[in-house]
Amino acid sequence: MIDSQKLLKEIEDGKTLKEKIDILMRIEGSMRGELLRDNLIYLKKREGERAVEKMEDRLRELGYPLMLGDIKSYEWYKDPFCAVFMLVFREQFNWNNEDIVNLGRFSPRHSFVMKMAFKYLVSAKTAFWAAPKLWHKNVDYGEIEPHEINEANKYLIFRLKEYGLHPLVCLYIKGYFIGLFELIGKKKVQAEETQCTFRGDPYHEYKISWE
DSSP: OOOHHHHHHHHHHOSSHHHHHHHHTTSOOEEEHHHHHHHHHHHHHHHOHHHHHHHHHHHHHHTOOOOGGGOOTTSEEETTHHHHHHHHHHHHHOOOHHHHHHHHHHHHHHOHHHHHHTTTOOSHHHHHHHHHHHHHHHBSSOEEEEEEEETTTTEEEEEEESOOSOHHHHHHHHHHHHHHHHHTTOSSOEEEEEEOGGGTOSSEEEEEEOO
16 A cells, blocks of 8 residues: 655655656556657647657656657556656646646547547446546556546546555646546536545545536
8 A cells, every 4th residue: 555645755855856756666556658658749749849859868867768659558667657757847847737737638638548438438427437447447556436426516526546656646637537527528627636645635536527
């Protein structure tokens, strides 16, 4: 079980970005390469071609080389790379929290896996119950629990358990939920992380609402 508060303290105690990343990369767990490709594609779209080269150079300097052209969508990569990317985006391109949310929002719109899934995700209810299966198509640890759905009042709640990388990833997941429900036709989607293991809660809880 990941002790998120202890992990975050260790990361924050790191004096350099490399020290912080070395701590992150000790975490076990894998993710599909497509998620990493999506992040670099968004970087290119937002910051330009040179930004991807700059990102790749910085990853090499940090001791974790990863080239956009080499990432295979369906292969498994260490999940901490997700947080590593966001830390480097923040360092190299001065991204703020809202930028990370927008990164997450972009990902399901571009993902081939999600595009295939959306043939069947025709409502908030189907997306709600399909979430655990979709999670494990992309990440091989942690559990997402469909906790509550209220279609009349236009909201639902997910709980994400046994998972935690960095608070920046919490923002990314928030954005991902927004993008996900926009794709199934919901308007003015909002997401809020109402509980978070980095704040001492037993799990991450996200409330997604729409109009």
